[in-house]
Amino acid sequence: RKEVEQDPGPFNVPEGATVAFNCTYSNSASQSFFWYRQDCRKEPKLLMSVYSSGNEDGRFTAQLNRASQYISLLIRDSKLSDSATYLCVVKTNAGKSTFGDGTTLTVKP
């Protein structure tokens, strides 16, 4: 079993749709959680950190469930520009990052 597992995708949604991604992790010692966005042939870019209380940034909402060891990302009112691969990242206190395989989102007109 992988340390970090994501919904396999791909997700193909129309503009304006709401889409949610889940990510589960197996290391209970994980301390920090992030969602990154990666466009084709580019480096990943931090989308948002995930806090225990949940956090929102515009159309994006991230949640953490430590008991069930999963994090989620919700995108509301999808835009064409949201099309990308979304990577779930889990870090230990030592700073070691483990990436999920990513979920590909395609938003269509």
Added chain:
Amino acid sequence: GAVVSQHPSWVICKSGTSVKIECRSLDFQATTMFWYRQFPKQSLMLMATSNEGSKATYEQGVEKDKFLINHASLTLSTLTVTSAHPEDSSFYICSARFRGPVYNYGYTFGSGTRLTVV
């Protein structure tokens, strides 16, 4: 702020040659640098972690004699792929950890290097 400059962006080399990839932190001190490799349609896989002034820690399955990492200063880390082979063709990317408060650290990526070995 917190920009990491990685170069070259892409490189094509002949089998058997060595390639050096540089990551330079432009406006902060990178105490820790992480090197990743990403094959097509796969996620980033951590290769090694380097701390300034000490030897890199390699992940299981990564040959340290083949992938030489040098982190001699707080602003520069290099990855040298020695005696490259076609199977080493991949997207290599570095990620630097900021030096800052415990609860406010962050990580920033270089722009990546696409290596093609022919």
